[in-house]
Amino acid sequence: MNSINPFDLKEIRRWSLLDHTEMQMKIETANSAFQTWSGFDLRARLYLISALKNILLEEKEKLSRNISLEMGKPITQSRAEIEKCALICDYYVEHAEDQLQDEPIETSATRSWVSYEPLGVILGIMPWNFPFWQVFRFAIPAIAAGNTCLLKHAPNVQQCAHDMEELFLEAGFPDGVFTNLTISIEQTEKVLRHPFVKGVSLTGSTRAGAAVATVAGSEIKKSLLELGGNNAFIVMPDADLDVAIERGFLGRYLNTGQSCIAAKRFIVHESLEHEFVDGLIQKIREHKVGNPTDEQTFFGPLARLDLAETLMKQIKDSIGEGAVLKYGLEQCDCFVSPGILTDVRPGMRVFDEETFGPVAAVTTFKNAEQAIALTNQTIYGLGNSLITSDLEKHRWMFEKLRGGSLFVNDFVASDPRLPFGGTDKSGYGRELAENGIKEFVNTKTYFVR
Known part of the structure; x- marks a missing residue:
């Protein structure tokens, strides 16, 4: 060992x-x-x-x-x-x-x-x-x-x-x-x-x-x-875009994306997709990839070479199924550059499987009912995020989103004061x-x- x-x-x-x-x-x-x-x-x-x-x-x-x-x-x-x-x-x-x-x-x-x-x-x-x-x-x-x-x-x-x-x-x-x-x-x-x-x-x-x-x-x-988890990060049409981008970036990319509760599937209203993706790309560009012992580094390597190889296979298979490579996602040894896939649909590996690394998979929706259906279309049930500026309007969605937790206007995190765990797989x-x-x-x- x-x-x-x-x-x-x-x-x-x-x-x-x-x-x-x-x-x-x-x-x-x-x-x-x-x-x-x-x-x-x-x-x-x-x-x-x-x-x-x-x-x-x-x-x-x-x-x-x-x-x-x-x-x-x-x-x-x-x-x-x-x-x-x-x-x-x-x-x-x-x-x-x-x-x-x-x-x-x-x-x-x-x-x-x-x-x-x-x-x-x-x-x-x-x-x-x-x-x-x-x-x-x-x-x-x-x-x-x-x-x-x-x-x-x-x-x-x-x-x-x-x-x-x-x-x-x-x-x-x-x-x-x-x-x-x-x-x-x-x-x-x-x-x-x-x-x-x-x-x-x-x-x-x-x-x-x-x-x-x-x-x-x-x-x-x-x-x-x-x-494991395959958390959804839902961005409603009334979302504060700055909040969505900031919390979405941290929720996906902290620990170089190696977290069971990371935001992995970004379920974004179709009217906000381009602005949201552009905002995530800008955030990625502002943060350094490099030696994890360097004080300025935000993105380190993945923990093992086989983990980087597995992630790249998930990404390449999904691109082969129609996902669009929007930014990043190149491998060098244990490093996978942070990036984004768009046009992701159910049935693709990056939608169906847990991805343990710095890849954001973006799927769009037209209405709240479709957002709920996409969120719940998973074998996992750890937690989800809902980004909205109108809590009263969307309060009805809370109980319909399955999982062990729902974080509103924030990414899912563990806190000693709150019970933590999941359902299903x-x-x-x-x-x-x-x-x-x-x-x-x-x-x-x-x-x-």
Whole structure:
């Protein structure tokens, strides 16, 4: 297992896989840690999470640089990712006590209530595109609730995984509360089937989610899946065009387009198409493509060479089916220049499939009903954006747009205060907010006659 810098394709470091005995010992340590960690007073757990936040910010520059080196995220965006991890720590430090407190319920009993008790060791299978944020989104609420966590991270961001394990130990967490496992896909199934492991959270592809859910289901273990997306960004005829262009640009091209919740399909009213596309092109021209460690870079390389090749195949196939190349979209190693396709229709790969890179696929519509139909014409259900200056006129559309979220006059983003997750092939369960801290707990009923 090795980390390769996608900017220059040079190897950063090789990592040895754990053998069976080492893996078993780490699982057993996590289970032993659970026996004590779950008995910690909640305020003591939250104190350590606050300490973790402080160390995270103190080491922000080193951690940000490792993100940029391993997966190519521009350094300014890497810093923002670390800062967002600090925010989720703050959120649960402030709210976990209220969210986990017992809830009295009036029944025929002298006293009855519901409590939220930790499950045990939880496995997190995490992706490379937000190598810190995705892990913190899973681990912080699970650990705050009293669980312990095992991390199986993507092979190309193992330095980030190692960094996170060190951060937890440096903050004072007991050994085994958060453990990084340097393991293969085959070993991951063995971990999930281990009797000490009580649940799994996966952020990744729909194919990976189906495989993990199959194993978890066969073992009758709780699973949470945050999978792919093919979000629509709808620009209504009354939209403020400046807002549409600015939010659409960021929604598609942050992280060089490598995000499950990125705006991928631009559903634009036919009267605004030319102005909108011209505005996006101007925005692209204003932002630098280059070395992700350069402070001025906005577009870095894609995280791996095979990802760039897959994206280019989707683009070329769609052009062959009638899509028009409006701007950019040329490949050089891991770099794909940011660009736009117009005349995109259902049935083309860039409309039907998730595209993980800097390509905006533009489709036009004539009326609101057609915009809704185009938006919902997908196997995914993560979230959508609706850009309009007349909320009252278009309020009726909200419930008709399927998915886990709808962002009006903005691009879809995750926020510690809001539940996050999808429907259909985008997965099930919810992370973040109160929903997230209650995903891996036993909702236990008490009845005292």
